[in-house]
Amino acid sequence: MPDSAQPAPTAASTDPAALGVMQGVPPPPDKRVRSVDGTSWRFPNTRWSFSHERELGPSAVVRRGPGPAAALPYSLRDDLDAVTFTTQDGRSMTWGESIDENFTDGLVVLHRGAVIYETYRGALQPHVPHLAMSVTKSFAGLLAAMLAHEGALDPQALVPTYIPELADTAFGDATVRQVMDMTTGVRYREDYVDPDAEVRYYGVAAGFSSPPKGYDGPTNIFDFLKTLKKQGEHGEAFAYKTCNTEVLGWIVQRVAGRSFAELVSERIWQKLGAEEDGYVMVDSMGFAMCGAALNVTTRDLARFGEMMRLGGVFNGQQIVPHAVVADIASGASKEAFAKAGYVTLPGWSYRNQWWVSHNRFDAYSARGIHGQACYVAPGAEMVIARFASHPTAANGNGPLDRVSLPAYEALAGRLTKS
């Protein structure tokens, strides 16, 4: 329970440099963020660790390759901080205020391909990759859709067609399409604050979270997936469960015969003209957490979003087939999505691991807890790449969405007026 005598933490009061987090050689004991004792997951340490994930565990490079970085033209605007909007819970706020309100670490806004707004706070810098959390899922979904477009993967096939090891699990009679759109019926609680939820054991198996005392369960992602049982029916409702993405990652990697990190590098990052190598945290066997653990720079995430906005074209080439982008942008069943009960996301849908708003800007986005986002708004010719370290992971991004979604729409509104 929060101590009501304590003021609520703010971005300023939890700034890692001001707090002295990881300052000194070595830092004093109470300022250490460590890989082995859970300190790296404790707020406000997360304000530092989300920008230093590779220093806390094994990772695989997402190589940018030898080419030059794709130029990002700058056309910074000083009128955006004053853009006003009303939060979903009725507060009046400016765009400038919303940045720290949501514990933003890095933010790049593109309009017609030019950087119109850019800021770095906390421990993040322009050249430093930040943990993208579930934004990672949208990369896995994109790769799956690309393989399907090429005919290498059949979305209508049952999962065991590609992964016989999952025949006796919840996924035994699920289609790849159901996994891609997260409409499987599987017993898996995606509750980030319940220590007994399956998502916690996923993190433990992947080496991302500290194991409870005496843990003797799976120690890699594949073995974890083999433990999952069916609950309900497939294909009836959207239910956000990271295990789907890990199954999809398994399928994608097996079909392509390449690791997730290699696929993102070879098919996207090297073509995109990324400024910096990205990376993905891996389990004890070296395999990526396809659902949670990509780390890239804010600018490179913006380039990625711009490529999506332009129908798959960026840096002088068609990187993702136009049809794949169009399929994502058009979304899926709003009815199936509504069953998940997201009060902050009315009328949305979920397609190929992307969140589709169906708003007046046709915006769709990759989203991760604690405030990670790649928000593509074709109707406003706008892309927002944002990394954050918001204190709460409760209710997904609900508490942030109440601020950030109206903020994004207000910004899009301003840009379509100018």
Next chain:
Amino acid sequence: MPDSAQPAPTAASTDPAALGVMQGVPPPPDKRVRSVDGTSWRFPNTRWSFSHERELGPSAVVRRGPGPAAALPYSLRDDLDAVTFTTQDGRSMTWGESIDENFTDGLVVLHRGAVIYETYRGALQPHVPHLAMSVTKSFAGLLAAMLAHEGALDPQALVPTYIPELADTAFGDATVRQVMDMTTGVRYREDYVDPDAEVRYYGVAAGFSSPPKGYDGPTNIFDFLKTLKKQGEHGEAFAYKTCNTEVLGWIVQRVAGRSFAELVSERIWQKLGAEEDGYVMVDSMGFAMCGAALNVTTRDLARFGEMMRLGGVFNGQQIVPHAVVADIASGASKEAFAKAGYVTLPGWSYRNQWWVSHNRFDAYSARGIHGQACYVAPGAEMVIARFASHPTAANGNGPLDRVSLPAYEALAGRLTKS
């Protein structure tokens, strides 16, 4: 004890791709290399893992920065494989044969700055960083010498001047110079095959090696160093002990107020025009193993050696002061070195964490177990960067030296004749 009925392993018989090591999604259980059970340190798995260290533990980036890579001109020669030499144990061998004899993973030879020989074997590729082992030490020594040259660090000062935490340890009355040249008297056995040697517990504290059952000792490098006790006198004899480098790394990082990875990046890698980011494995608190854990590409190590050969100048700038390079190249006391009893290194000395041959080519080198080397031979205008995964770490590089040192000299001899 080796089974005399088993043929000795060769580079060909232990090729990781041919063996299927880490092939498949996931690999079969007997082909897995894991971070948690010691499999990553078991030969022949090391033939894979030395090229995949970051996938096995936490690491910090040694960033190359945004500039272009410094061009390496190519002038490949096809006459070098036939160069013949006699090993220190009396066998006649060709340069070409020596490559696999020493389980080479990557090798680049520069002559007058041009690549005259290049090969990649095993799991290594041109763009992939390889574990440099104790070659890392020479980077730490170089940084210390640079700080001393700038007046930021006094080699004659006692260690506790900079690190009061070490006042009651073996290093309490040692000078920085004695640490730089490894002439301290400290109880620390650098025996890589003795499971009770202190070097093993250094690896455990740093998270590099699996802890023995029930281990409750230090869990970071700094705490480990605080446990070391004096044995013998300082300043009398060279004794190769990695703990000296970790003390030096602590000093360097505290004096500069930057991490080892940042220092290598800012002072060397970014200026060098490296092709790829390097990285260094870090302990559970995010601090580098300055004595063992740098990973860079073979070509970038060659660029680094060429910079040393040219008196600190490379890529159009003075990267390391000429006086610092000259001090290393001229070596230290051969008498102090001889007391260490290296039969394969007659007449050598050790200066600022570099091994100085005093041979007819004035060669000096950075050296790491299992066959890592950056061999600079000014008298032959030659630089050799070599990574390897030789099965043995016994007696340092003794078994390899018997082959590789005569091979290097034979190559230098050929180049000075042409």
